[in-house]
Amino acid sequence: MATAPIEPPQRLVSSLSSDPESPQRRWLAALPTLLQEQLVSWDLTLERVHSPGGRSSLVALVRQQDGTPAALKFPAPGRPHEAEALGIWDGWGAVRLLRRDETTGALLLERLHGAVSLRSLPEAKALLEAAGTVRRLWVEPGPDHPFPTLAGQTEQAVRTLSAAQADSPAAAPLLAEARExxxxxxxxxxxxxxxxxxxxxxxxxxxxRAPWLAVGPAPLVGERAYDLAALVLDRFEDLMAGSGAAAAARRRVAKLADSLDVDRDRLRDWTLCRAVLTAVRETAAGDRQRGELLLEFAAWL
Structure with a gap:
């Protein structure tokens, strides 16, 4: 078992609020102690903290008492219901949840190959495997599910787009379409x-136990086209760098929609919405160049 304090990866530290009184910063300050206590509570041996890691959680590679490898994850505040979603999927298309601590939020997950994602594959093969993986996750959530819904998030999204429209006259028509x-x-x-x-x-x-498994959900309830829209936008910079990029973007929408029997128009509409909303958030976070690229991509649709 580890005795030396751990240092959260810099990517996680820099992505969280800088306000020392925010829930995220308080969680970050407590994280080394939480990790040490969880190792003792679950009788785990720490190998190392996964680095560079993600922007919304800390993942530590550990060994269980019998020597079986696992991953100990501490999601940052503001990412609820991951455990509930993983419990519903129960390893079907997603990483398997082995154990959870409702007090600390810790999740013990099966160990995957963290350095090997679908991004390591050629684009066409990656999209094919991604589509096959995500379709396994689209299940009925049950009548008393705890998850937020797309409908329930409409007011906040519309508010964000309306404010951006007022501040960006040049992009106002595209922002208005996304809002509607x-x-x-x-x-x-x-x-x-x-x-x-x-x-x-x-x-x-x-x-x-399976070639490819999804991790890191931000679960919610809605229609498949919303999830698939994120896949259309994935690695969009690579697509934009090629020749005939606008036509290639529209082909990607059509190909993914047809491969999963999703309505093309709804996928196009959700992709435009997600691209514009992400552009607004990226610009607000200081990455104006990426925000402008996303708006350009949305305009091609």
Whole structure:
């Protein structure tokens, strides 16, 4: 068992709020102690903290009492219900949840190959494997599920787009279209399934019991086209760097929609919404260049 204090990876530290009184910073300050106590409580041996790691959790590679490898994860505040979603999937298309601590939020997960994601594959093969993985996650959430819904998040999304429209006259028509679509789409959806919520190629890792398994969900309930829209946007910079990029973007929408029997128009509309919303957030976070690229991508659709 480890006795020396651990240092959270810099990527995690820099991605959290800088306000020392925020829940995220208080959680970060307590993290070394939480990790040490969890190792003792679950009789785990620490190998190392996964680095560079993610922006919303700390993952430590550990060994269980019998020597079986596992991953100990501490999600940052603001990412609820990951354990509930993993419990529903029970290893089908996603990493298997072995144990959870409701007090600390710790999750003990099966060990995957963290350095090998779908991003290591050629683009066409990666998209094919990603589509096959995400379709396994689209299941009924049950009548009393705890997950947020796309419809329930509409007001906040519309507020964000309206504020951006007022501040960005040049992009106002595109922002207005995204706002109108974000209001209308949840009201016309005919399916309400459990979604990964943050699906992309980098969230699908190589495993032992299955070739590819999804990790890091931000689960919510809605229609499949919402999850698939994130896959359309995945590695969009690579697509934009090629020739005929606008046509290639529209082909990607059509290909993914047809491969999973999703309506092309709804996938196009959700992709535009997600691209514009992400552009607004990236710009607000200081990455104006990426925000402008996302708006350009959305305009091609």
């Amino acid at each position: 679509l974000r209001e209308a789409l949840p009201t016309t959806a005919t399916e309400h399934l459990l979604l990964h919520g943050a699906f992309r190629q980098g969230k699908v890792l190589a495993g032992e």
